[in-house]
Amino acid sequence: MDHFALQSGVMHAEDVALPRIAEDVGTPVYVYSRATLERHARVFREALDGVPNKLIAFAVKANPNLAVLKVLQRQGYGADVVSVGEMRRALAAGIEPAKIVFSGVGKTAAELEAALKAGIGQFNIESEEEGIELAEIAARMGCLAQCALRINPDVDAGTHDKISTGKADNKFGVPIDEAGQIFGKLAGQPSVNLRGVAVHIGSQLGDLAPLERAFEKLGNLVTALRGAGHTITHVDLGGGLGVPYKQGETLPSPAEYGAMVARVTKDWDVSLIFEPGRVIAGNAGVLLTRVVRVKRGINDPFVIVDAAMNDLARPALYGAYHDFAAVEPGGDRMTANIVGPICETGDTFAMGRDCDRLVTGDLAVFRTAGAYGATMASSYNSRGFVAEVLVDGDKFAVVADRIDAGEIMDAERVPDWLE
Numbered sequence: 001m002d003h004f005a006l007q008s009g010v011m012h013a014e015d016v017a018l019p020r021i022a023e024d025v026g027t028p029v030y031v032y033s034r035a036t037l038e039r040h041a042r043v044f045r046e047a048l049d050g051v052p053n054k055l056i057a058f059a060v061k062a063n064p065n066l067a068v069l070k071v072l073q074r075q076g077y078g079a080d081v082v083s084v085g086e087m088r089r090a091l092a093a094g095i096e097p098a099k100i101v102f103s104g105v106g107k108t109a110a111e112l113e114a115a116l117k118a119g120i121g122q123f124n125i126e127s128e129e130e131g132i133e134l135a136e137i138a139a140r141m142g143c144l145a146q147c148a149l150r151i152n153p154d155v156d157a158g159t160h161d162k163i164s165t166g167k168a169d170n171k172f173g174v175p176i177d178e179a180g181q182i183f184g185k186l187a188g189q190p191s192v193n194l195r196g197v198a199v200h201i202g203s204q205l206g207d208l209a210p211l212e213r214a215f216e217k218l219g220n221l222v223t224a225l226r227g228a229g230h231t232i233t234h235v236d237l238g239g240g241l242g243v244p245y246k247q248g249e250t251l252p253s254p255a256e257y258g259a260m261v262a263r264v265t266k267d268w269d270v271s272l273i274f275e276p277g278r279v280i281a282g283n284a285g286v287l288l289t290r291v292v293r294v295k296r297g298i299n300d301p302f303v304i305v306d307a308a309m310n311d312l313a314r315p316a317l318y319g320a321y322h323d324f325a326a327v328e329p330g331g332d333r334m335t336a337n338i339v340g341p342i343c344e345t346g347d348t349f350a351m352g353r354d355c356d357r358l359v360t361g362d363l364a365v366f367r368t369a370g371a372y373g374a375t376m377a378s379s380y381n382s383r384g385f386v387a388e389v390l391v392d393g394d395k396f397a398v399v400a401d402r403i404d405a406g407e408i409m410d411a412e413r414v415p416d417w418l419e
């Protein structure tokens with residue numbers, strides 16, 4: 001459920017009419033709903049009521065906007081970060097260092113050092129090499145790094161290849177059959193408290209079975225590690241729960257996920273960490289756009305909107321589906337190709353889509369754009385970065401300024417020797 005709905009024929013975000021935002025801030029613009037973010041945060045947390053000890057760490061990469069992070073911080077959420085840039089955002093939003101988990105295969109020495117200095121709660125180590133490097137840096141700094149070893153469980157998440165992370169040939173984690181040996185090596189490092197294991201098999205999962213298989217494998221590993229004399233107090237189950245992108249699509253609910261987790265982990269006797277991203281933020285945002293013009297096509301007309309693949313990359317990257325709807329639907333429908341202005345055929349949001357009839361100047365939204373939307377933007381075609389707005393009841397605020405192409409150009413220069 002979200003808070004983007006028609007009121008008197010005009011789409012609102014909570015109680016703010018979207019045309020008001022378009023007028024004030026311009027288009028394209030991302031619009032987030034605080035009530036929706038809070039609702040999703042609460043539903044996910046309540047779904048895990050059956051799990052006694054836990055930390056829910058929002059996957060910052062899904063939506064790193066400071067105001068969004070602040071909303072989640074106020075809900076008691078921690079943060080799963082994959083760069084020092086994301087760590088700084090989490091800290092700036094007031095998230096306690098102890099609630100920050102640092103994931104990712106390519107943490108640099110400088111990043112490891114900065115995160116140790118900040119005193120973050122857990123490093124999810126993705127290789128033996130990274131563990132050794134972290135141990136050396138921590139020893140030099142005289143601190144103890146709290147760590148979990150990320151395991152690659154070799155399960156097929158059944159999602160898009162580009163967002164699958166738990167197959168043996170993916171770059172993430174250490175192979176599950178080498179985990180015992182690598183764990184033993186790293187646990188012997190005095191500057192590291194290797195206290196657990198972590199897994200994250202992919203994103204937009206439409207089926208709980210692969211998650212359950214991964215968690216079961218992890219449970220067996222925990223038993224084996226304890227058998228080898230290791231103390232395991234923390235297990236990180238990652239994120240990955242999918243969200244409906246199409247009207248009427250059904251996916252496993254947070255409640256079903258929570259029940260499965262409680263059942264599979266009931267004898268583990270650990271603190272669990274969760275890293276949800278999309279399920280919290282996905283349906284809490286839309287990309288508001290204006291129709292530049294409608295162009296005749298050989299078959300269907302092209303509805304050319306002022307948003308493009310640089311603003312919302314998912315359709316171009318993964319062939320992802322985003323629901324597309326008029327802000328003031330008149331009741332008529334059309335079949336159209338929805339495209340942006342960028343000079344690439346990949347800049348296509350949908351082909352042959354049945355949608356509200358639209359004409360030049362109309363406003364429309366791409367739904368479910370709150371996760372992996374603004375955060376994946378680029379300035380391709382010198383289009384700048386779109387603004388972001390957070391709505392709360394009948395008020396709204398710009399929570400990220402539009403960065404126009406001129407500001408980006410200001411950071412460039414022509415060297416003297418070319419003048």
Ligand SMILES: *Cc1c(COP(=O)(O)O)cnc(C)c1O
Pocket residue numbers: 059061062080103104200202203204238239240241275276277278279371
């Ligand atoms: C991307 C990512 C997540 C979040 O995934 P969602 O599908 O958005 O829930 C969690 N953990 C890690 C390590 C990730 O890379």
